[in-house]
Amino acid sequence: MATNPEELPLVLILKPFPFIPSFQEKFSKKFKSLKGTDLSIPVNDFLKKECQSVKTLVCGAKFALTKDILDCLPSLGCIVLTCVGLDNIDLDECKKRGIVIGNADTVYSEDVADFAIGLLIDVLRRISSGHRFVRSGLWSINTEFPLASKLSGKRIGIVGLGSIGSEVAKRLVAFNCIISYTSRNKKPSVPFSYYSNVVDLASHNDVLILTCELNTQTFHIIDKDVMSTLGKKGIIINVGRGALVDEKEMVQCLVQGELGGVGLDVFENEPHVPEELIEMGNVVLTPHNAVETLESYTDLHELVISNLEAFFSNKPLLSLVKYE
Amino acid sequence: MATNPEELPLVLILKPFPFIPSFQEKFSKKFKSLKGTDLSIPVNDFLKKECQSVKTLVCGAKFALTKDILDCLPSLGCIVLTCVGLDNIDLDECKKRGIVIGNADTVYSEDVADFAIGLLIDVLRRISSGHRFVRSGLWSINTEFPLASKLSGKRIGIVGLGSIGSEVAKRLVAFNCIISYTSRNKKPSVPFSYYSNVVDLASHNDVLILTCELNTQTFHIIDKDVMSTLGKKGIIINVGRGALVDEKEMVQCLVQGELGGVGLDVFENEPHVPEELIEMGNVVLTPHNAVETLESYTDLHELVISNLEAFFSNKPLLSLVKYE
Numbered sequence: 001m002a003t004n005p006e007e008l009p010l011v012l013i014l015k016p017f018p019f020i021p022s023f024q025e026k027f028s029k030k031f032k033s034l035k036g037t038d039l040s041i042p043v044n045d046f047l048k049k050e051c052q053s054v055k056t057l058v059c060g061a062k063f064a065l066t067k068d069i070l071d072c073l074p075s076l077g078c079i080v081l082t083c084v085g086l087d088n089i090d091l092d093e094c095k096k097r098g099i100v101i102g103n104a105d106t107v108y109s110e111d112v113a114d115f116a117i118g119l120l121i122d123v124l125r126r127i128s129s130g131h132r133f134v135r136s137g138l139w140s141i142n143t144e145f146p147l148a149s150k151l152s153g154k155r156i157g158i159v160g161l162g163s164i165g166s167e168v169a170k171r172l173v174a175f176n177c178i179i180s181y182t183s184r185n186k187k188p189s190v191p192f193s194y195y196s197n198v199v200d201l202a203s204h205n206d207v208l209i210l211t212c213e214l215n216t217q218t219f220h221i222i223d224k225d226v227m228s229t230l231g232k233k234g235i236i237i238n239v240g241r242g243a244l245v246d247e248k249e250m251v252q253c254l255v256q257g258e259l260g261g262v263g264l265d266v267f268e269n270e271p272h273v274p275e276e277l278i279e280m281g282n283v284v285l286t287p288h289n290a291v292e293t294l295e296s297y298t299d300l301h302e303l304v305i306s307n308l309e310a311f312f313s314n315k316p317l318l319s320l321v322k323y324e
Numbered sequence: 325m326a327t328n329p330e331e332l333p334l335v336l337i338l339k340p341f342p343f344i345p346s347f348q349e350k351f352s353k354k355f356k357s358l359k360g361t362d363l364s365i366p367v368n369d370f371l372k373k374e375c376q377s378v379k380t381l382v383c384g385a386k387f388a389l390t391k392d393i394l395d396c397l398p399s400l401g402c403i404v405l406t407c408v409g410l411d412n413i414d415l416d417e418c419k420k421r422g423i424v425i426g427n428a429d430t431v432y433s434e435d436v437a438d439f440a441i442g443l444l445i446d447v448l449r450r451i452s453s454g455h456r457f458v459r460s461g462l463w464s465i466n467t468e469f470p471l472a473s474k475l476s477g478k479r480i481g482i483v484g485l486g487s488i489g490s491e492v493a494k495r496l497v498a499f500n501c502i503i504s505y506t507s508r509n510k511k512p513s514v515p516f517s518y519y520s521n522v523v524d525l526a527s528h529n530d531v532l533i534l535t536c537e538l539n540t541q542t543f544h545i546i547d548k549d550v551m552s553t554l555g556k557k558g559i560i561i562n563v564g565r566g567a568l569v570d571e572k573e574m575v576q577c578l579v580q581g582e583l584g585g586v587g588l589d590v591f592e593n594e595p596h597v598p599e600e601l602i603e604m605g606n607v608v609l610t611p612h613n614a615v616e617t618l619e620s621y622t623d624l625h626e627l628v629i630s631n632l633e634a635f636f637s638n639k640p641l642l643s644l645v646k647y648e
Contacts, residue, residue: 297471
């Protein structure tokens with residue numbers, strides 16, 4: 001590739017891109033980046049003014065790639081996502097324009113699975129709640145801390161047995177949990193019980209863990225009916241997307257004691273979290289950071305570079321998203 | 325057994341015994357209990373006055389069974405512990421008097437292992453810290469949350485590969501961690517690397533998990549030298565006993581940034597926790613509740629009853645502690 005910075009291939013970066021310092025240097029030796037972050041003008045104006053020849057875009061989960069945005073980028077041929085989910089992209093428009101898309105593939109799967117287990121243990125075993133108990137000084141005056149609930153042996157239903165869900169299942173088997181799942185189709189090579197819908201899954205489990213993608217079929221897949229079926233002691237862990245859950249109904253269920261507890265890394269209206277959840281002892285809330293480790297970001301950065309290099313060499317992207 | 329309550333075998337109960345309501349009823353149909361809890365007189369006076377004929381004692385972890393206490397119970401033949409550790413008992417005196425001891429055996433092993441994994445994920449992946457970040461409102465004003473560290477693939481050293489340690493190892497294998505251990509002796513049937521001392525273990529690992537018992541050999545087994553060897557990114561999880569760690573040195577290491585983080589369910593001077601730890605983001609503190617689930621207490625209660633029945637029927641205790 002060219003070594004004169006002006007001759008390097010141009011890459012537009014739309015926020016948020018989690019640069020780690022060692023990567024920044026490596027990236028800038030291979031590509032000339034055009035940053036659409038911290039703009040002083042509206043993003044559409046910037047795109048129309050500065051990005052008419054831009055062929056490649058690197059973009060994170062929190063930026064909506066609408067038709068309107070795509071209209072501002074007439075030369076765009078390749079989008080490299082730093083996330084797995086495609087819920088913020090107008091896929092039909094991209095397909096129409098022949099844009100190839102690469103996503104984060106399985107780079108985050110282990111981290112998200114680890115995090116889901118962490119949230120689950122935290123909710124069941126009251127770890128964050130115990131930490132607050134100690135911090136507040138209540139323990140040192142011998143106040144009683146409530147009994148928790150055991151993880152080992154629990155029946156766990158996984159919603160979406162893809163890359164993340166499979167990693168979650170593998171871990172929970174080692175905790176002697178009984179695993180079942182729902183997904184679009186029964187997976188022939190999997191040893192766990194399959195339920196064709198989430199209400200059936202809820203009726204056979206103590207816990208639901210949400211690891212599926214958000215799309216029109218899975219929007220509010222966890223509704224009032226599912227939560228009532230799961231019942232008063234039921235636990236929900238969400239490491240997928242906020243809108244998999246009808247959040248208003250979930251808040252109601254928790255307020256009325258109709259759900260045992262929740263561990264949420266994602267919310268319908270991030271970064272805003274329903275006020276009612278903040279003080280609840282049976283609720284653990286994290287700032288959508290299930291993917292955020294130095295290790296997975298390092299792997300992601302390698303993948304981003306490889307995808308861009310593949311595009312500029314007319315090769316298939318390494319983590320090419322297939323249009324349906 | 326007799327049905328007249330006055331004819332039931334007498335059992336002395338010294339705090340803290342974690343009664344769950346369903347058990348209380350079952351217990352009172354089989355035994356007449358004499359409670360040494362919430363006393364208005366000094367415990368020694370109560371024992372001398374009321375317990376001279378008492379043959380059996382049920383007792384928890386937090387009551388020290390010293391020679392002085394044993395002197396007040398001349399008829400004592402059996403102690404049933406609701407804990408696993410023997411660190412609060414004068415074993416030599418018990419042996420001399422021919423007292424048989426039953427402990428909680430492996431009743432808590434799964435729960436403590438689950439909890440250790442929960443603490444580890446919490447520290448590495450900043451779950452409690454993330455929860456505080458959300459609760460404080462910092463997320464909603466778009467403050468940056470720091471990158472965490474991945475669990476999968478980490479090198480984990482287990483100090484004491486007994487019942488709890490083995491359960492911890494089994495779980496961490498499913499997280500693709502690399503396990504090694506130290507214990508009194510190398511275990512021939514175990515597939516993990518063995519180190520004969522804890523400094524060597526620390527030098528080969530990212531994390532140490534303490535699951536061994538507290539005795540004269542393991543007191544302050546985690547000293548300054550071990551912590552320095554583990555290093556600035558090293559994590560320590562303690563679900564054993566507080567005094568396994570030189571707590572003052574640990575606080576110093578954390579204050580000076582010479583240790584990456586800790587997850588502690590136990591402390592040297594419970595329920596008092598070093599003030600310096602309270603506000604640290606890389607520290608998770610819980611109120612010695614790793615064993616406290618409804619499920620393990622139910623199992624414990626069954627074991628306590630079975631042990632007492634065995635003693636009164638002149639049979640061996642189910643979870644008999646062997647004197648060395």
